Amino acid sequence: MTAALDAVRQIDLAPPHPRHAGIAGTLLIEAALAAAISSDVTAAGDLTERAARLADDANCHDHDGVAFGTTPVDLARALIATWSGDHHLAVLRHRRAIGANGWQLLxxxxxxxxxxxxxxxxxxxxxxxxxxxxxxxxxxxxxxxxxxxxxxxxxxxxxxxxxxxxxxxxxxxxxxxxxxx
Structure with a gap:
């Protein structure tokens, strides 16, 4: 989680580039998953929300090979729900994610x-x-x-x-x- 967040900070300091949002979003998802594995549900939720905002703001799914967008964020939310023990929510989020257009693009x-x-x-x-x-x-x-x-x-x-x-x-x-x- 720390390594991913450090990398996001470096991206934030760099001059803007079209790929940055996708890379930062992917790193935020990885940090959120690491937080969930460590049972830090609050951090996992906050990091996923940050990634979701990036996905909403920048339509960067698979831009230059970066598989990032709303679907990967939703998949991460499903995994976090699984690891948090909310299997019903995990299945609902999973179904929503695989029904989205971005699923086949991954x-x-x-x-x-x-x-x-x-x-x-x-x-x-x-x-x-x-x-x-x-x-x-x-x-x-x-x-x-x-x-x-x-x-x-x-x-x-x-x-x-x-x-x-x-x-x-x-x-x-x-x-x-x-x-x-």
Whole structure:
């Protein structure tokens, strides 16, 4: 969090450049996520709001390769809600974010990583089917993300234990060696 905020301060001191808002916003999101991991919900909220203002003021989504805009801010809000234990809010924010135009503009790995992370919120909310579907969708988007991240394997195992799964979730489980094909 400190490193990201120090970098934002340096950007604020530099002469204005079109990419600065996107870079500063991305750093603010990273700082907000770090604050949330450290259980500093107030700082996480404040930093996310700062990032949201930048996203609203500067339409800089994917400007020169900087994947920043309102959708990444909303995805961060969903993760912060997950880590704060408000799984209902996390799922609502997630659904809003993936319904936005910016979702498809994000890099495939970013979208898949988010789907893997939000699978835990679905599980904690009691919706193993949605968790499994999020993982199957992540695998369609970026298989390497889903098949190599331990958190994806853990979430898929939990979804499988919770009960019935769809065919695509069962295929994913077989593909990563959790069940026999």
């Amino acid at each position: 890099p495939a790995e970013h979208r898949a990583a988010h789907l893997i992370d939000i699978a835990r919120a679905h599980l904690n909310f009691g919706d193993a089917g949605a968790a499994g579907q999020a993982l199957a969708n992540a695998d369609r988007i970026a298989p390497a993300e889903t098949r190599t991240r331990p958190v994806a394997r853990e979430a898929l195992t939990a979804a499988l234990r919770a009960g019935r799964t769809t065919a695509d979730v069962a295929r994913l489980a077989a593909a990563i060696g959790l069940t026999r094909s």
